[in-house]
């Protein structure tokens with residue numbers, strides 16, 4: 008059976024989107040998801056997202072990494088799904104949807120999607136890195152030679168090494184480039200390579216930089232491989248609330264496979 012799909016990207020983090028409101032997609036077919044995400048034999052994407060009906064909210068998000076496995080929250084994917092929901096006529100300019108990490112509020116205007124992310128109350132600070140969960144697990148560390156750095160090789164060592172091991176973490180390398188702007192490159196678990204952007208990663212970097220005292224504003228800019236993202240938040244007794252990830256979400260093409 009032919010499957011209609013829509014391709015979206017958010018600062019270069021790209022996704023195959025499927026309207027699964029009729030529940031026609033086989034959600035346990037890991038091989039089919041991996042095939043669709045394959046850049047040589049399939050459509051090509053960092054992940055695949057199903058838009059499904061929800062009994063109370065605008066829709067439900069089901070996210071798979073490019074390896075075909077369902078995973079934790081995808082911030083850029085969530086932003087692209089809001090744009091997809093608008094394209095399908097499911098929402099107009101606001102959304103409330105459920106994802107694996109809970110409820111998300113969002114707005115969309117002129118192709119820019121603002122997505123509310125989970126509150127963060129635990130930030131683990133070690134000698135040369137920070138670990139936090141922004142819907143997905145993130146390791147954050149400074150890298151001065153960020154342009155020349157081998158993200159795939161060094162990211163994989165951290166992702167598969169202790170303390171993360173097989174379960175893994177996403178790995179973000181960071182360099183401060185101005186008062187409130189950070190250059191970020193991310194190795195993504197489940198893609199097992201560098202991606203051009205990671206929304207939960209950008210969120211993790213913004214919060215980690217604030218927690219470390221590297222920035223004292225609550226509005227942080229992140230320059231990623233595929234463009235520019237912004238993250239803003241409120242802080243309350245060491246907790247990060249009202250966290251918003253802001254950036255473009257763009258329709259690329261529609262097809263069937």
Ligand SMILES: N[C@@H](CCC[C@H](N)C(=O)O)C(=O)O
Nearest residue numbers: 078081082083143205206207
């Ligand atoms: N690209 C995503 C993160 C997707 C989840 C990640 N690969 C994982 O399995 O932890 C984003 O934009 O947040």
